[in-house]
Amino acid sequence: MATRSQDVEYLVKKEYKHGFVTDVDSDTVPPGLNEDVIRLISAKKNEPEWLLEWRLEAYRHWLTMQEPKWAHVRHKPIDYQAISYYSAPKSQQDGPKSLAEVDPKLLETYEKLGIPLHEQKMLAGVAVDAVFDSVSVATTFKEKLAEAGVIFCPFSEAVQNHPELVRQYLGTVVPTGDNFFAALNSAVFTDGSFCYIPKHTRCPMELSTYFRINAANTGQFERTLIIADTGSYVSYLEGCTAPMRDENQLHAAVVELIALDNAQIKYSTVQNWYPGDKNGKGGIYNFVTKRGDCRGENSKISWTQVETGSAITWKYPSCILRGDNSRGEFYSVAVTNNYQQADTGTKMIHIGKNTSSTIISKGISAGHGQNAYRGLVRVTKTAENARNYTQCDSLLMGDKCGAHTFPYIEVKNSSAQIEHEASTSKISDDQLFYCMQRGISPEDAVNMIVNGFCKEVFKELPMEFAVEAQKLLGVTLEGAVG
């Protein structure tokens, strides 16, 4: 029996809940991009000369580059001169010394988003860095983390207080000229989170950054750098939201992870940028470069992402498996509803001996959504006994959406073992009717079926966030099926 697509669509329609705007006085530089703007950003942040040079080099490189066209997404040309590259709430200009000094309006914003920044109200065991437009407004549990020797602070603060660490690692995983958006980010990045876990330390709590775009006509270009020194472990989570606007806004972030010998980084993302309205108007362009370097032996980097928002998502959290016996993992759920587009996947680059990687990708398309998995598994000559397992599953809801899979496999060492499995399925009428006949409402039935489809990925998320992710999925697909 054919799925009744109009019912499916009815069920996935729902409203974005984080679309409000906070009314704060902002210090926003006029739109446009040139070397003076970059100097201005650098000066506002009181950066050392080497960092300004680094930015300018990236900018000059960017000028020679073309926007990539190979992704399976469509959008109008982006006018990079129409974007403002720096916006900060005025109240934050001198930088609050403690939570007590943070503008109450900002605290309220995060409260509304379900991210209370008052430490006593927070989830025990999760430290949060809250980034509002171009600046970090608050970081919680700093003292407690410092006791363990963990550095967790806004990127701009790390530049001031730990310049040697920043200089040693910045751009070593994603070089300034890596790709068009990474080069742009390197030139104009404003803030983000910095995290260093010292040797043989298990980070005592989950670290998390919450990104919020508030101001209109701005781009958010944050930079996250996480270094797990020898034998350390950290679990990190990022979340993001933005107001509803008719114009598209650009978010071009760079995340670099470095795991030294025997270190482990678990990086989880719940991405819920404003996806645009049901006709595809507005929404965030989420063009992000995320890469982890398993630099040391026996190191491990695990990416888990739940991508429900953004008008367009273009991101490939990747692992460079340089150290012998290192391991990379990528678990992904990407949902596209209405006119959302996603081109996402991963790259696993096997260089060291006995390296292994696992890729589990779940794409859900509803409405007119287009969802592409794009992945590269590369085994270089030196990578003896490399192993990879890839599984890509697509779920279609309705008959106007699309699912696409572009797996690339390059093997230059004959000892490699690579497995690839892929499937495409639909929520069938039979499944829905079966649940409904048991008394379950169509909405709950769709939720249940979709969550079942995503189970392998959700179980990789830290528990509190797994629950959030399930709810978010429910909201994203509300009105999608019947």
Next chain:
Amino acid sequence: MLEIKNLYVRVEGKEILRGLDLKVNAGEVHAIMGPNGSGKSTLANVLAGRSDYEITNGSITYQEKDLTEMSPEIRACEGIFLAFQYPVEIPGVNNIYMLKAALNAIRTYQGKSKLDAIEFLNLVREKLKLVRMKEDLLNRSVNEGFSGGEKKRNEIFQMAVLEPRLAILDETDSGLDIDALKIVAEGVNSLRSRDRAIILVTHYQRLLNYIVPDQVHVLSEGRIVKSGHRELALKLEEKGYEWVKQEADAA
């Protein structure tokens, strides 16, 4: 409990049921028999509220209410249960998780409190014995990788947990070996009660050796052409459906 009057149903433009009448009282077990294509499964699906079945004429009254006005999940909450002929697989959805969601949805509708995890588990353990189902099937995905017999047993197990007022078993006997058939039949028999009605849709009278019906109806070309008791089923087995058809045509 259930009264169907002069029911006409169309599926994909084709008239399948043509003037069907049926009355089922609480406490009764009715068997609907008939050759392939006579409309048996259509009847089962129409009662459960499947949307591709268009009612063009007639009425279905269930507990003094118009059944055709209710959505499938409301019918389920009102106590209608369909044991599917081909239970569908739902990958990744835990079997008892779904059952718990179903039971609590029905209980909520009926104004009862939801069962917590422990109460639910106790209920499940008790009902599991009725169908002698292996406990490890509980934590597998719904019907995924179940054998034909396991799927059918799972249906009866769900019925035991949900305790419907009107259960419709659509060819529950098909594909079962004799041992599995006996177990399923025992399960069904244990669920017979004064305030529950059961409709058995079946092609063969074999099932009726184990679940003895109060009434047997023969469905042919979308209508009930003959009704009787247990003996009718035996006669059908002996003489085939052609005999009833001829008799009906002659009448």
